[in-house]
Amino acid sequence: MQHKGIHIYNARILTPEGWIENGSLCSKDGLITRITGSAWVRTGESEEYEQVDARGGMLLPGFIDLHVHGGGGYDAMLATEDQLQxxxxxxxxxxxxxxLATTLxxxxxxxxxSLECAGQFIHPERSPDGANLLGIHLEGPFLNPARCGAQNPEDLREPSIEEFEAFWAASQGSxxxxxxAPELGHAEEVIRxxxxxxxxxxxxxxxxxxxxMQSAVEWGASQVTHLFNGMKPLHHREPGAAGGALILDPLAVEVICDGVHVHPDLMKWIFRAKPEGKVLLITDSMCAAGCLAGEYVLGKLPVRMRQGKVYLKQEDRTEGSLAGSSLTMIEALANAVRFTGMDIADIVPALTVHPAVQIGAAAAKGTIEPGKDADLVLVNEQFxxxxxxxxxxxxxxxxxxLQ
Incomplete structure (x- = not known):
């Protein structure tokens, strides 16, 4: 049985050309087919579409999270279809x-x-029942113990083409x-x-x-993982990794916009410092996102979540390193608008088209345009x-x- 198309009307639609007020959008067979400035209903065709009254809400491109370990009590590293779903x-x-399901x-x-499970889970023909798993973000094990944060130091190791190839095969190229960490031995060969x-x-x-950092860009690196976190900080005589992330224009930067990982007042400066398209809002969320405060496990490491902040659990009950986040993408958007004072239309690309461009998915995703996937989120003014x-x-x- 062919699935009905959708007709969303009475919406503020954010397109690459700007807002369409009181707009209407139709999709069929998973693709956006039509966008107009008024409700569209044609005799004989309207029954082919599910009618959705947006009630003046904002229709945005669906968010694309390039760095997410889990959420809702689920964990990508547990390597089951139920966990990923x-x-x-x-x-x-x-x-x-x-x-992108992100490893540890x-x-x-x-x-x-974990890679085998995720690779098997990625099927373009699968009927959506949640966010689309586009692929895998391999975070670790080729990291520096000096900046490991909540990554298990016992399992860190130097980069190896052989091990990367084993990972690649297990993921089915996903x-x-x-x-x-580009300073590690054999990092250049593995990056290239x-x-x-x-x-x-x-x-x-x-x-x-x-x-x-400059050399790594020459080798082909084009992104920085969670800016300011897990890296050598900026110093006025040695810019370090954080300075390189900001100075080197080819590098897009991930930012965890929860007000904890990066100070709120830095957010507007990051958007000013980086060229257009080079700021990517991510969650870095772990399994406790959306759950009650308490104790959880990140990989093999015990963590504690309190007031939405996730830290490594210390024996003396003090707070250790930050251990991912409990952030969601809608919260990241709301925070970025509040922290920067920028217009929502100027922030949304950092959650949509910019990450799509970064991983080569922009032909199908990231903006609301005819011919692209109908990946959409309807949001009210309170986010x-x-x-x-x-x-x-x-x-x-x-x-x-629905009421």
């Missing part, structure tokens, strides 16, 4: 329509198992993004090799100085997600919205 459903309820540093066999495979290389958990659509199918609806 659960985290995809959870994040869809918060506006995410595409994501672990033993070789544990990473292989690794889209890899975090690596990964880039030849079509993998976006991101510099992170690194103690690199500015010169090494509450009302509905989420993935390839033209509603995968989330707020119960209040």
């Amino acid at each position: 659960g985290m995809c459903r959870f994040h869809a309820a918060h506006g995410t329509t595409s994501l 540093t672990a033993a070789h066999d544990e990473i292989i198992q 690794i889209k993004l890899m975090t690596i 090799h990964a880039v030849c495979r079509g993998v976006v290389v991101s510099l992170g958990h690194t103690d690199a100085d500015f010169a090494v 509450k997600v009302l509905r989420t659509f993935v390839r033209g199918r509603q995968v989330y609806a707020c119960e209040e919205e």
Whole structure:
């Protein structure tokens, strides 16, 4: 049975050309087919479409999260279809329509198992039942122990083309993004090799100085993992990894916009410092996102979540390193607008088209245009997600919205 198209009307639609007030959008077979400035109903065709009254809400491109470990109690490293499906459903309820399942540093066999599961889960023909799993972000094990943060130091190791190839095979070629510390031995060879495979290389958990960051860009690196976190900080006589991230224009920077990982007043400066398209808002969320405060596990490391902040658990009960976040993408958007004072239309690309461009998915995703995937999120003025659509199918609806 062919699935009905959707007709969303009475919406403020954000397109690449700007807002369309009281707009209407139609999709069929998973693709956006028509966008107009008024409701569209044609006799004989209207019954082919599910009618959705947006009630004046904002219709935005679906969010694309390039760095997400879990959420809603689910964890990508647990390597089951139920875990992946659960985290995809959870994040869809918060506006995410595409994501990269992100690994953690672990033993070789544990990473292989996680990659195999994710690789098998990625099927373009699968009917959406949550956010679309676009691929894998390999974060670890090629990281610097000096900047490991919440990555298990016992399992860190030097980069190896042989191990990367084992990971690549296990993932069925689904690794889209890899975090690596460029100062490690053999990092140059692995970076160049990964880039030849079509993998976006991101510099992170690194103690690199500015010169090494410059070299890494020459080797093909084009991104920085969670700016300011897990890296050598900026110094006026040695810009370090953080300075390199800001100074080197080819590098796009991930930012965890929760007001904890990066000071709120720095957010506007980051948008000013980086060229257009080079700021990527991510969650770095772990399994506790959306759950009650308490104790959880990140990889093999015990963590504690309190007031939405996730830290490594210390024996003396003090707070250790930050251990991912409990952030969602809709919260990242709301925070960025509040922290910077910028217009929502100027922030949205950092959650949509810019990450799509970064991983080569912009032909199908990231903007609301005819011919692109109908990945959409309907949001009210209070930044509450009302509905989420993935390839033209509603995968989330707020119960209040349906009443």
